[in-house]
């Protein structure tokens with residue numbers, strides 16, 4: 001019996017004949033925040049895509065809140081409580097902030113959708129100030145907040161984030177991690193990929209080092225930050 005919110009066992013996936021993931025075992029506990037990091041090309045984005053059903057696993061299992069979801073399409077994953085924020089193209093640029101949030105709540109009743117949008121504006125007040133602005137004109141940080149808010153509207157149990165700090169001005173990167181960290185009070189479980197791994201590790205509970213499509217190491221965030229070899233190899237010394 002697994003108490004994990006999200007679990008991968010022996011997960012393998014790739015692109016046609018090109019295998020990228022080799023027997024990945026990992027899990028995210030309820031409400032836990034977990035970071036996946038490692039060198040370029042290690043398969044981090046592929047892992048998130050395989051968990052979300054954008055890349056079909058060729059072996060292994062994915063379970064979401066104890067239910068097997070291996071090989072389901074993204075729509076099925078969303079219906080079961082998973083949400084995914086891709087690294088790029090994560091908002092509809094020509095639509096307003098409000099319209100983007102409405103799309104996030106497309107499956108909800110109108111009353112519920114409006115209530116959730118109000119809650120998201122409370123969580124990210126800047127979105128309220130920019131309600132009528134086209135999403136494409138937001139700053140990098142505001143755009144990431146909109147993408148996060150939109151993903152959270154249906155109240156997912158697990159949120160997959162592919163580089164939430166991408167395209168965000170360096171001085172605002174810490175703010176993005178603090179916002180993600182602040183999602184703890186909603187109880188959502190988070191699995192995040194980040195290039196800014198040292199900074200991101202300060203805001204999560206545990207981490208996995210992915211290398212060559214395999215888990216090289218997993219430990220608490222604190223232990224990974226203290227690990228000299230991991231620091232040299234993957235955390236910029």
Ligand SMILES: Nc1ncnc2c1ncn2[C@@H]1O[C@H](COP(=O)(O)OP(=O)(O)OP(=O)(O)O)[C@@H](O)[C@H]1O
Pocket residue numbers: 015018020038039040041042043044045046047
């Ligand atoms: N659609 C695709 N078709 C073929 N190969 C792909 C495809 N997408 C990714 N790859 C390859 O899969 C490997 C892993 O890519 P992936 O994006 O998962 O790595 P990553 O760890 O997220 O890298 P980065 O840190 O550079 O974003 C790379 O060699 C990449 O070229």
